[in-house]
Amino acid sequence: MRVKEPPEHVQGAQVLEILKGLAFTFRQIFQKPATIQYPEEQAELPPSFRGRPVLVQRADGREKCVACGLCELVCPPIAIQLQGAEVDDELERYPITFRIDMLRCIMCGYCEEVCPEEAIVMSDEAYWADFSREAFILDKDKLLVPEERLERRLQFIRTQSNQKWVGTSGGDGGAGEAV
C-alpha cells in the first residue's frame, strides 16, 4: 500500500488526517487483545521451544541415559556433571549420579542434540523459583520425566531438528554426504 503523502506546500488544519487517526484508534478498541492473562493463561508453546533439560524415564522407571558423558562434554557453561557405573542390564552402563546446575544452564539444547540415546530432552518448563542457590542443583530424582510426557519433543527432535541428520537414525543411515 503506497502511503499518499500530502504535497509539500499543503498546510492548514489537516482535519481529515486527524479524523482518520481517531477512527483507527476507535477501531482498535474492538480488536481482540493479544495479551494473555499470565499465570492464569499460558502461551501455547511450539514444539521447538526449549525449556529445562530433563532425563527421559523408561516404563520400568530407569533412565534411558547410559552415562556416555557427551552432554557433560558439550555443555557450554559446564552445567552437567555425571558419574557412570555398571548395571546388570542390556545397556550395561547408567548414571549413578546426574546433576544439572540450573543456575549455569543456558537452555541451549546442545545436550539434547548430542545425546545418542534420546535420553535428555528440553522440556517445556521454563519458569521456576526457589529460596536458595542449592535448590537449583537438580539431581536425577528431579530430572526424571516419564517418556509419555515428552512425546511431542521426542517427535520434534526425530523429524524436524538437525536437518542434516534427519532420517539417519536406524535403518539405512540416510543419504548423507561423506563427512
Next chain:
Amino acid sequence: MAQATITIDDQQYEVQEGANLLETALRLGNEIPHFCWHPGLSIDGNCRMCQVEVEGERKLAISCNTKIRDGMVVQVNSPTAIKAREAVLEFLLINHPLDCPICDEAGECPLQDFAYLHGTGHSRFDFPKRKLRKHVDIGPHVVLDEERCILCRRCVRFCEEVVGVKELAVFNRADGSVLRTYPGRRLENRYSGNTVDICPVGALTLKEFRFQARVWDMENTPSVCPGCANGCNIYLGTKNEKILRILPRVNEEVNGHWICDDGRLSYPYVNSPDRLVQPLIRRDGVLEPNTWGDALSHVADRLRAVAESEGPEAIGAIGSPHCTNEENYLLRCLFGEVIGTPHLDLLAHTFPGDCDDFLIKEDKAANTRGGREVGMVPSEGGLDAAGMVEAAREGRLKALYIMAEQLTSRLGEEVLDALESLDLLVVQELFLTPVAERATVVLPAASYAEKDGTFTNHAGIVQRIRPAIASPPEARPDWRILVDLWRALEGSSPFAHPRQVAQALAREIEGYEGIVDLYREDAPILRRRLRPAQLYQAQWNEEREFRRPAGGTPTRDMVSPAMTYRY
C-alpha cells in the same frame, strides 16, 4: 645399515634401507592408520588398514610388512589408497556394535578416530548385526566384549610373544571368528592389563577402571611406578584429585611399552580416606591433632634436648626406599651432618622369589638403590635399623626419626615394644600404622603421586616423578617436612625445593651428576599434562575447579596416552 632415499607423498626422506616402512613413516610424521601393527609385537598384517600405494607395484602394499628400498616412491594418500582405507573401515563397521556411548575406549579409540578421519561417514549396511557375548569375565582384571573385537590379534601376540603364555586365541574362521580364552584357561598372567592398552577397540577393558570416567576428563601425568625396583614409566590418569588409572609410558630401556598388573593396580591406597591429614602430637598418652608449626617446633625442641643431654649418638634416622633420592639425601644431611648421628639406615623391601625374567623385581620398592647411594647407610660405627631397634630397647637410643617405613613388616612385631622405650619417636607416614600409633609425633606425608623427585631403579637409571594430584589437606611431601624441620632446628635451611637438593646431590654423590638434567623443563618426557582433550570441569560444592575451552569436537592433535607411540 645403509641409507636410502625414499619419497612419501611427494616428500623426500633419508631413511634406513630395510627398515619397516610403516614404523619409519609414522616416526617421520606421516599418519598411516593401522590396527594390528604394534611396535612392541610381531608383524601380523591381518587388518589391511595400513595399505599404501608403492609406485611400480600392481597392488597396494601393507606398509607394516614392507621393507624400505632405496628409491621407493610411496603414496599414502593416493585415491586408491584412500578408497582401500574406506573399504577396510566399511567392513569393520558392518558388524561392529554401536557401543560408543557405553564403551570405555571412546575418546582414545583408533577405530573411532580413523572412522572419523578416513571413513565414508555413512553406512550401507541394512541388516541386523551379529550377536556375540558381551561383558565376559575372562580374567581377574579384564572383561571381553566379543562383538567389538576387530580380530587384530594384538592381544594374542602379546600373550604369546611378550609374556610367553597361551591364554588367548581367535577361534573358528571367516565370519565365525571370535576371540576367546583357551578352553579351561583364563587371561590371568601378571601382565594381562597390557592387552587392554593395546586393544584398538573396547573389546578388552579393565575391570577396575570400567566406567569410572571418560578419558577426556582425565589428566595424565608422567611418573614412575613405585611398586618395585624396575621403575616402569607410567602415566597417572587423574580426575578431581583422585587417581583413576595407571597406564604404561614407553621407555625402551626400562619397561618397553608395558607394566605389570601389580603396578597398574597399585594406586587405591593413594585415594584412601584413611590417609593421615593432620600432624599428631602425643599428649597425656593420646595422639592429638596439631598444627605443623607446633608439631615441628616440638620435634626440634625434643631433638635438641636429646642431642644436648645424651649426644647425637642417641639419635637415629631410618629412611625409606619408597621415598625419593632427594628426600633420603635430605634426611641423611639433616641427621648425619647437622645433628651428627652415625645411625642412618634404609630397609630393602625384598620378597624373595617374587620376580620374573621380564619386569617384576623382588625388591618391591622403587628407590632402594637410590636411597642407599645418596647416603642412608650407617656411617663409621653407626647402627643399622635392627641395631637401632635393639639400642632403643636397651635404652642406648633415645630418639628415632622414621621416614615412611613400616618396620614391623621387615623386622617383625617385636619392634613395637622396643619403640615404646624411646623418649622421642617421630614418624612421617601416609597412614596410622602400628609404628605410628606408638609415636610421639606423627607427621602426615604425601605419596609418590603428590610430589616431585627422582627414583633410581635397580639398574641405576634415575627417573623423575611428578605430582599428579594434590595431597590431602595438611599432608606434605617428605622433602618439605624435612626442610621445615631443618628450619625449625637451625633457623634456616639451605634447600627449599627438590631441584636444589638434586643440585647438591649431583655435586656430592658419584654417578649422580646428570640428575640436574631431569629438572630441566624441556627434558624428554617432561610434559606435565598430556591429555586427549583439554577438558576442565566446573566447581561443585566439594569438587575442584578446572577450566576448559568451548565445545568438544575431537581434533587430530588429541593423542591418547594409551597408544603412547601414537596408535
